[in-house]
Amino acid sequence: MKKLLLILSALFLGIGLFAQDCSDLFFSEYVEGSGNNKALEIYNPTDGVIDLSTYVINRYSNGSPVYSDQITLSGTIQSKGVIVVTNGQTDSVWVSSGGYWSLPIDSALYSKGNLHGSGIYPTPMYFNGNDALTLEKVTGEIVDIFGKTGTDPGSNGWNDIPPTYFAGNEYWTSWTKDHTLIRKSTVKNGVKENPVTFMVNTEWDSIAKNYFDSLGYHKCDCGTLGVIQNNQQHSIVIYPNPSTTHNVSLSASAKMKTVTLVNELGQTVYSKEFGTGQKFVSVNGDFLTNGMYIVTVTFTDKSMYIDKLIVK
Numbered sequence: 001m002k003k004l005l006l007i008l009s010a011l012f013l014g015i016g017l018f019a020q021d022c023s024d025l026f027f028s029e030y031v032e033g034s035g036n037n038k039a040l041e042i043y044n045p046t047d048g049v050i051d052l053s054t055y056v057i058n059r060y061s062n063g064s065p066v067y068s069d070q071i072t073l074s075g076t077i078q079s080k081g082v083i084v085v086t087n088g089q090t091d092s093v094w095v096s097s098g099g100y101w102s103l104p105i106d107s108a109l110y111s112k113g114n115l116h117g118s119g120i121y122p123t124p125m126y127f128n129g130n131d132a133l134t135l136e137k138v139t140g141e142i143v144d145i146f147g148k149t150g151t152d153p154g155s156n157g158w159n160d161i162p163p164t165y166f167a168g169n170e171y172w173t174s175w176t177k178d179h180t181l182i183r184k185s186t187v188k189n190g191v192k193e194n195p196v197t198f199m200v201n202t203e204w205d206s207i208a209k210n211y212f213d214s215l216g217y218h219k220c221d222c223g224t225l226g227v228i229q230n231n232q233q234h235s236i237v238i239y240p241n242p243s244t245t246h247n248v249s250l251s252a253s254a255k256m257k258t259v260t261l262v263n264e265l266g267q268t269v270y271s272k273e274f275g276t277g278q279k280f281v282s283v284n285g286d287f288l289t290n291g292m293y294i295v296t297v298t299f300t301d302k303s304m305y306i307d308k309l310i311v312k
Contacts, residue, residue, distance in 0.1 A: 063152025
């Protein structure tokens with residue numbers, strides 16, 4: 001009987017854990033660019049519309065165990081959709097205490113935002129690569145943590161090198177300072193408890209500084225709401241993905257107008273326009289070296305599709 005109870009308990013526990021997948025909001029993209037080019041994308045993995053007014057973003061500055069500043073969200077977020085929150089400083093500001101000009105956010109990044117910080121320091125949207133960030137309900141329940149609260153990894157933030165995963169003085173190894181990070185599609189939940197060690201590479205892919213094109217769309221195993229314009233959405237298959245050769249094909253349900261590939265350094269390695277459009281595109285060349293690429297497809301009806309390509 002005891003053995004049966006243990007089996008049933010394990011079964012119900014497993015069901016409970018499984019049921020937690022795709023159950024609440026989480027961070028899906030992190031932009032820590034030059035100056036005040038800061039943005040956070042939040043993804044809704046659930047099957048319903050969520051009221052954002054019951055959520056806040058908190059910043060834990062420089063290893064603080066308590067949050068330093070907070071922004072309350074507003075509006076709603078669609079099922080499988082995202083909202084983008086950006087820094088709100090749109091003018092240069094003289095910082096007398098430091099004796100320097102604080103430069104405005106890039107207008108291209110600002111335009112991608114659904115919500116914006118006040119633009120007056122401090123707010124969470126002035127985060128740096130060594131700040132921890134949380135997405136919480138107004139009741140105090142944490143639904144996602146970026147970084148580790150109460151821990152300062154140094155001014156260069158976190159990297160992917162054990163055992164500490166701190167960049168320290170080796171700024172060139174940092175993943176969280178001067179980078180864009182995209183949550184892996186296999187991640188279905190936020191981090192709800194402060195991690196023992198923040199291993200950024202386990203849940204995030206790193207892209208070059210000041211790369212914004214992937215904001216506004218998140219591919220997740222919970223489901224994806226594409227970047228839609230003109231009330232149309234088209235399916236597309238990229239294969240093989242991952243690819244082990246210098247060749248990859250794109251097959252779409254509608255005519256593709258342009259195809260662009262950007263590597264992890266933010267460099268455009270392939271960009272081509274196809275006149276009146278075509279449903280099949282083959283991309284090949286020695287430029288497809290090992291790494292991750294952001295594939296952006298624009299269709300003839302001006303709708304857009306963004307995805308990741310892995311080359312091994």
